[in-house]
Amino acid sequence: MREDYKRVALIGLGLIASSMAHAMRRAGMKSEIVGTARTEKTREEARQIGFCHRVVETAAEAVQGADLVVLAVPVGAMGQVAREIGPELAPGATVTDVGSVKRHVIRAVKPHLPDTVHFIPGHPLAGTEHSGPAAGFAELFDNRWCLLVPDEETDAEALARLTAYWQALGSNVETMDADHHDLVLAVTSHAPHLIAYTMVGVADDLERVTDSEVIKFSAAGFRDFTRIAASDPTMWRDVFLTNKDATLEILGRFTEELFALQRAIRTGDGEMLFDYFTRTRAIRRGIIEAGQDTPAPDFGRIRKT
Numbered sequence: 172m173r174e175d176y177k178r179v180a181l182i183g184l185g186l187i188a189s190s191m192a193h194a195m196r197r198a199g200m201k202s203e204i205v206g207t208a209r210t211e212k213t214r215e216e217a218r219q220i221g222f223c224h225r226v227v228e229t230a231a232e233a234v235q236g237a238d239l240v241v242l243a244v245p246v247g248a249m250g251q252v253a254r255e256i257g258p259e260l261a262p263g264a265t266v267t268d269v270g271s272v273k274r275h276v277i278r279a280v281k282p283h284l285p286d287t288v289h290f291i292p293g294h295p296l297a298g299t300e301h302s303g304p305a306a307g308f309a310e311l312f313d314n315r316w317c318l319l320v321p322d323e324e325t326d327a328e329a330l331a332r333l334t335a336y337w338q339a340l341g342s343n344v345e346t347m348d349a350d351h352h353d354l355v356l357a358v359t360s361h362a363p364h365l366i367a368y369t370m371v372g373v374a375d376d377l378e379r380v381t382d383s384e385v386i387k388f389s390a391a392g393f394r395d396f397t398r399i400a401a402s403d404p405t406m407w408r409d410v411f412l413t414n415k416d417a418t419l420e421i422l423g424r425f426t427e428e429l430f431a432l433q434r435a436i437r438t439g440d441g442e443m444l445f446d447y448f449t450r451t452r453a454i455r456r457g458i459i460e461a462g463q464d465t466p467a468p469d470f471g472r473i474r475k476t
């Protein structure tokens with residue numbers, strides 16, 4: 172039987188936190204949801220939508236009496252938030268985060284937390300290009316991975332409870348080491364975002380195709396790039412600054428492959444191109460067969476809880 176947390180504090184009330192609150196309500200959790208965000212504008216927007224039971228002014232106030240605390244702010248702000256909440260945390264509470272980078276978050280957060288709490292970093296592999304409290308929806312985590320990053324000292328019971336929580340939100344949960352997480356995500360998420368940002372930047376630099384032509388002739392492929400390249404600038408600046416080594420490692424490999432493909436085009440090596448694209452097509456088909464390609468959310472259809 173699932174043991175719901177009594178009080179869940181959401182620090183940061185953007186896409187991920189608001190989706191968690193909607194998903195908690197959908198799951199019928201009994202927890203009280205207390206939220207806070209940095210600006211009054213965001214707090215007021217969250218109050219109007221109503222996914223929290225209470226929205227309070229500060230992070231220090233939000234965590235009081237909470238047995239689960241979720242840090243859902245940009246990766247670069249995690250340390251500062253941890254410093255603020257550290258002295259207010261209830262003994263026995265679990266503190267987790269949803270940041271896209273793990274090694275940096277652990278380094279930034281852990282020193283500020285008392286020994287009496289369980290710190291279990293996490294990362295739901297689900298998102299959209301939208302941000303803010305109005306962007307959230309209950310289905311975001313359905314059939315998506317949520318990676319938890321325990322260490323050798325992590326309390327097994329606290330880990331089992333957090334795992335059950337994410338499963339109730341719709342996720343499949345796996346554990347992973349922080350460095351491995353950061354390398355895997357550099358390949359599957361961080362470098363692809365940088366490539367999308369670059370591709371849209373290149374199109375924008377070509378004055379000829381900007382204005383109406385980018386819109387008019389943007390086929391599905393480029394349109395997908397523009398969706399990714401519309402992702403939150405603060406979030407992604409922080410991801411690249413804090414997952415520097417892994418991203419640079421993957422970009423190095425990417426450049427080598429790009430040169431190999433460039434050479435095949437120049438030399439007319441059709442066999443190389445065909446074989447390469449056959450290999451990558453099989454990867455896409457594998458993702459679909461595994462049910463991991465959730466279609467883009469239809470915001471008109473999704474009813475907010």
Ligand SMILES: NC(=O)c1ccc[n+]([C@@H]2O[C@H](COP(=O)([O-])OP(=O)(O)OC[C@H]3O[C@@H](n4cnc5c(N)ncnc54)[C@H](O)[C@@H]3O)[C@@H](O)[C@H]2O)c1
Nearest residue numbers: 183184185186187208209244246248270271298299302303
């Ligand atoms: N968007 C995604 O696709 C996605 C997916 C998985 C994980 N994440 C991670 O989740 C976290 C939150 O992302 P999101 O998409 O919900 O972002 P968001 O921009 O929608 O929301 C961020 C929230 O943090 C608050 N905030 C910003 N700076 C702050 C600061 N210095 N101090 C305190 N609060 C601050 C904002 O007011 C806002 O409430 C990030 O760490 C991100 O890396 C994002």
Ligand SMILES: O=C(O)C(=O)C[C@]1(C(=O)O)C=C[C@@H](O)C=C1
Nearest residue numbers: 271295296297298299300359360
């Ligand atoms: O679908 C998207 O818009 C996303 O980019 C989501 C996405 C990803 O790269 O898959 C982005 C960042 C995360 O940390 C996790 C998920």
